[in-house]
Amino acid sequence: MSGLPVAPRWFDRRRVDDSITMLVEPHVHPLLRSNIWHVRGGERDLLVDAGCGVASLRDAAPDLFAREPVVVFTHAHYDHVGGAHEFAERWIHEAEASSLAEPEFSTLVGSDLPVEFHALLDEMGVPMPEALVDALPYGGYDIATYDVVPAPATRLLREGDTVDLGDRAFTVLHLPGHTPGGIALWDEDGGVLFSGDVIYDAPLLDSLPGSDPAAYRATMRRLRDLPVRVVHPGHEPSFGRDRMIEVIDAYLGPGGA
Numbered sequence: 001m002s003g004l005p006v007a008p009r010w011f012d013r014r015r016v017d018d019s020i021t022m023l024v025e026p027h028v029h030p031l032l033r034s035n036i037w038h039v040r041g042g043e044r045d046l047l048v049d050a051g052c053g054v055a056s057l058r059d060a061a062p063d064l065f066a067r068e069p070v071v072v073f074t075h076a077h078y079d080h081v082g083g084a085h086e087f088a089e090r091w092i093h094e095a096e097a098s099s100l101a102e103p104e105f106s107t108l109v110g111s112d113l114p115v116e117f118h119a120l121l122d123e124m125g126v127p128m129p130e131a132l133v134d135a136l137p138y139g140g141y142d143i144a145t146y147d148v149v150p151a152p153a154t155r156l157l158r159e160g161d162t163v164d165l166g167d168r169a170f171t172v173l174h175l176p177g178h179t180p181g182g183i184a185l186w187d188e189d190g191g192v193l194f195s196g197d198v199i200y201d202a203p204l205l206d207s208l209p210g211s212d213p214a215a216y217r218a219t220m221r222r223l224r225d226l227p228v229r230v231v232h233p234g235h236e237p238s239f240g241r242d243r244m245i246e247v248i249d250a251y252l253g254p255g256g257a
């Protein structure tokens with residue numbers, strides 16, 4: 001693992017539209033490579049999730065963070081909250097707040113991952129990597145020392161709460177299944193859904209510790225009725241409503257809708 005190269009930069013970023021920028025950690029293994037969304041608002045900015053925390057997100061995009069954003073976490077898995085400690089405003093659903101204050105599990109060592117991930121890679125015919133990064137953020141970085149820094153929530157979110165940016169507002173949808181306090185942020189006027197790990201265009205994980213398949217099915221049926229224009233997920237590329245329905249129906253199976 002010490003033979004890994006040093007990455008010239010840790011984050012890639014892409015402008016999605018006039019207000020939305022996506023950041024991602026290309027050197028993190030695809031299983032953990034989560035999307036980070038920055039939304040420039042009229043009166044305040046929003047960050048949806050904060051990546052693994054291997055390298056400083058703030059330092060990577062000082063222009064975006066010149067104004068302190070509100071950070072909303074879709075859930076407390078470490079690939080989404082690792083960068084939490086870098087930000088002053090940290091909002092998360094009340095059911096996941098304890099995991100932000102006292103991070104439960106994090107690793108960059110492949111063999112330490114839960115069995116669910118081993119099974120997933122087996123299915124894909126891909127061996128479990130020794131390291132969950134293919135580069136280091138700087139010379140001398142030791143992946144064995146990786147740990148998520150505790151960063152207690154500053155506001156607890158519930159179903160129906162509003163995250164108001166001035167010129168646009170998002171409604172908190174509580175969508176359990178992947179995790180107990182998983183949320184999505186819904187901009188009804190724009191038809192934009194930031195979905196975290198509730199839905200993304202790859203196999204959905206419903207048997208991790210804390211997952212609840214029955215709740216996940218109810219969540220999927222609820223999402224199916226949402227008049228979405230675009231979904232910006234926690235992993236993999238964005239997609240539209242037609243693809244969302246396909247992913248939901250594939251999860252629910254025949255007669256599940």
Ligand SMILES: [Zn+2]
Binds near residue numbers: 075077178197
């Ligand atoms: Zn997750």
